[in-house]
Amino acid sequence: LHALTMAxxxxxxxxxxxxxxxxxxxxDEQLHNALLNFYGGSSAASETCGHIxxxxxPNHEMSMLQRITATTMLDYESKLNNKTSGNDSDAPxxxxxxxxxxxxxxxxxxxxLPLQTIIQSKSPCMTLAAEFKRASPSKGDIASHLHAxxxxxxxxxxxxxxxxxxxxxxxFKGSLExxxxxxxxxxxxxxxxxxxxxxxxxxxxxxxxxDFITTKYQIAEAAASG
Numbered sequence: 516l517h518a519l520t521m522a523x524x525x526x527x528x529x530x531x532x533x534x535x536x537x538x539x540x541x542x543d544e545q546l547h548n549a550l551l552n553f554y555g556g557s558s559a560a561s562e563t564c565g566h567i568x569x570x571x572x573p574n575h576e577m578s579m580l581q582r583i584t585a586t587t588m589l590d591y592e593s594k595l596n597n598k599t600s601g602n603d604s605d606a607p608x609x610x611x612x613x614x615x616x617x618x619x620x621x622x623x624x625x626x627x628l629p630l631q632t633i634i635q636s637k638s639p640c641m642t643l644a645a646e647f648k649r650a651s652p653s654k655g656d657i658a659s660h661l662h663a664x665x666x667x668x669x670x671x672x673x674x675x676x677x678x679x680x681x682x683x684x685x686x687f688k689g690s691l692e693x694x695x696x697x698x699x700x701x702x703x704x705x706x707x708x709x710x711x712x713x714x715x716x717x718x719x720x721x722x723x724x725x726d727f728i729t730t731k732y733q734i735a736e737a738a739a740s741g
Contacts, residue, residue, distance in 0.1 A: 545587035617738035644669035663693035664700030698741030
C-alpha cells in the first residue's frame with residue numbers, strides 16, 4: 516500500500532509536517548497549553564507532564580504525536596463549544612443523543628464485541644489484527660482512494676479477527692464514516708457466510724476506533740458508528 520502514496524498535502528505546520536488547510540491551525544503555545552491542561556494545568560506534578568516541555572530542555576520541540584494529540588483536543592473543544600454558539604445547524608450531537616444512536620445501531624446490526632473475548636476465543640492460536648489507514652504523517656498518502664468497507668472485508672477474509680480503523684482526519688485522512696462502513700460491511704459478510712454455509716460459524720471481527728482519544732465524547736461517537 517505504501518507504493519500507492521504521494522498526493523501532496525496542503526498546509527505545513529511549524530514542525531514541517533503537513534496537515535489539511537480546511538481546519539484551524541494552532542500556535543505552539545496553544546498546543547503546549549492543551550497538553551498541560553490535560554494533565555491538570557500548572558499545578559500538575561513535573562514528573563507527570565515534564566515530558567511536554569522536554570524536562571526543562573530549552574531546545575525541546577514537541578513530537579508529532581504530541582502535536583496531533585493537542586490539535587485533536589483543541590479541535591474537539593471548538594466542536595463542542597458549538598453547542599452554545601446558538602447555531603443549531605453546526606451544533607454537535609450530545610453524548611446522550613450519540614448513545615441513543617448507538618443503541619439503535621446495535622439493535623439492528625449486533626452489539627459491540629468485547630476485544631478480550633475475541634482474542635481469548637482464538638486461544639491457543641494467535642489473533643490476527645488488521646488496520647485500515649489512508650495516510651500517515653510520516654508516509655503521506657498510503658491508500659486514500661480505497662473503500663473502507665471493501666478493504667476490511669479483504670482483511671476479514673484473510674483471517675483478521677480484529678480490525679482497527681484510523682478515524683483521525685487531519686493527518687491520517689480517516690473518518691467516522693470509514694468506521695461505520697467497516698462495521699457494516701464485515702457484519703454483512705459474516706451474516707452472509709452463515710446463510711450460505713450453515714456449518715460455517717464465522718464470527719465477525721471486533722472493530723476498533725483508532726484515534727487520539729482524550730474525551731468521553733469520542734468514545735460515544737465510536738459507539739454511534741458501530
